Amino acid sequence: MEDKGISRAVITRLPRYYRYLGDLKHEGVERISSQELSRIMHVTASQIRQDFNNFGGFGQQGYGYNTNYLHQEIGKILGLDKDHYMILIGAGNLGQAIIKYMHFKKRGFYFKGAFDIDPSLHGTMVDTVMIYPMDQIAPFVKEHGIDMAVLTVPKAAAKETAELLYDTGIKAIWNFAHVDLETPPHIEVENVHLYDSIMKLSYNLHKNG
């Protein structure tokens, strides 16, 4: 699970496997072959087997894969068996929606607090999450053992806001601001660039005339 040699392409596919296996499990499907999964997911059976074998085989010759076991193991690889304590930085429209959208919905991801520069928001709640002033980020992170920050501040503020996090002990930033952060090596970043996404859709919409 700690192998550093797993390619980015494989990692990107893992959550999708996890999602499909969760659905199959939900439908009561107990076993599945790479061929059946291939048909459902529209990827080759070969790729499925190659992907899983990056982490050591989860299947059994002549049988296939046990849906429950495979789902669970991929969950472990993704770190979903562990709890994550999160803060939100930038409690605007998008930030508040993310709190409401994620909260209680996905086990293991917990918002412990939100931060904003707007003093009128301080002390108010989004769902069950309190909004604090920005200068309390560092002590809050330490006190609550926060490992992830969700960054939903305007583009112009993103760089300096992210820098507030670098020495706090935060390990990961989920970045919704449309800049690419240049983070220190001990911090992982995952970008959700919504404008990039809609531009890609726009391209595809027009590509055939």
Next chain:
Amino acid sequence: MEDKGISRAVITRLPRYYRYLGDLKHEGVERISSQELSRIMHVTASQIRQDFNNFGGFGQQGYGYNTNYLHQEIGKILGLDKDHYMILIGAGNLGQAIIKYMHFKKRGFYFKGAFDIDPSLHGTMVDTVMIYPMDQIAPFVKEHGIDMAVLTVPKAAAKETAELLYDTGIKAIWNFAHVDLETPPHIEVENVHLYDSIMKLSYNLHKNG
């Protein structure tokens, strides 16, 4: 621009180029070489030149690229020189946030209406956008020349809701529900799978122990 042979990897990089060139333009940088851009964006100069040459050269030997021109041309490739009329389907937390987040912010993308099953929302506004009942989707799309739908309904409703769009003339779906839609060939889909994204971050957070 209509060339179908452009690889997915190249398309995915275009919005990022567009973003960086917009920033450079904003900073008053008039020309840039692939080498300078390479340094700023952390990709190889070779890749930059290859990518641009998929669409016919935009540069000049010995000079480099004109920032404004290149920005504009990539914008055209992405279809950003055209207006897009959008509807939102599913006016919950995330949907409302997207309307507020996108509206007026990015030229060319206009929300004309929103739709929800909840009758108590019908007739109310999100920003400047009215919420309508679901059964009005088809006539609305035709009347307003809508080309894109943003799908922010719960996972369980996504499939059947998407199907309401297939024969309306809609050309593209920006899908925030965490299912992979099986759309007919005349409809493009771009997925924003937030859970997939946070799972990837979780993986990277744990991969070094």
Next chain:
DNA sequence: TAGATTGTTAATCGATTAACAATC
């Protein structure tokens, strides 16, 4: 045991990088 299907090696394909001639 025979059939099925994995795990894994080999072959192919595509994308990235390097190199350099063309040319501004």
Next chain:
DNA sequence: TAGATTGTTAATCGATTAACAATC
């Protein structure tokens, strides 16, 4: 003209697919 830098071809690298022996 000389220097710089693109456009483009060739080489390399990595990811995907095919094939099949191992084995349940």
